[in-house]
Amino acid sequence: MNTTEPITPTASGSPTLGDQLAEVLPVIDAVYVAGPPVLVAWGGTVLFALMLAGPFALLVTFVVALAAAAALVTLAGAILATPYLLIRHFRLRLAKRRQVSEGWAAPIATVVAASASR
Numbered sequence: 001m002n003t004t005e006p007i008t009p010t011a012s013g014s015p016t017l018g019d020q021l022a023e024v025l026p027v028i029d030a031v032y033v034a035g036p037p038v039l040v041a042w043g044g045t046v047l048f049a050l051m052l053a054g055p056f057a058l059l060v061t062f063v064v065a066l067a068a069a070a071a072l073v074t075l076a077g078a079i080l081a082t083p084y085l086l087i088r089h090f091r092l093r094l095a096k097r098r099q100v101s102e103g104w105a106a107p108i109a110t111v112v113a114a115s116a117s118r
Helices: 017-029 038-103 108-117
Strands: none
Touching: 017 038
């Protein structure tokens, strides 16, 4: 049997709010094997989540404060180390310049003066 028509007719438009509410209300009021309705269980879950929200927020606050303190210590270390690193860099550079200038037989000014006098 080959048919292309649906077995049950479909609605032409989207369901209204009343139709959606009529579908959801039995699920919310359902009692599962003499248990509480789903709405009550959901409310308990929400209250439990709210009870855990405070300690979680406190833990996140401590982590953020620790990260901020570590960033401040790192920044202070960088600020205090910068002058030392600059001085060391310039001293090494000056020492290299002195080594290069001592390697020459005569400074360039002496060579120019000597060639000009001839």
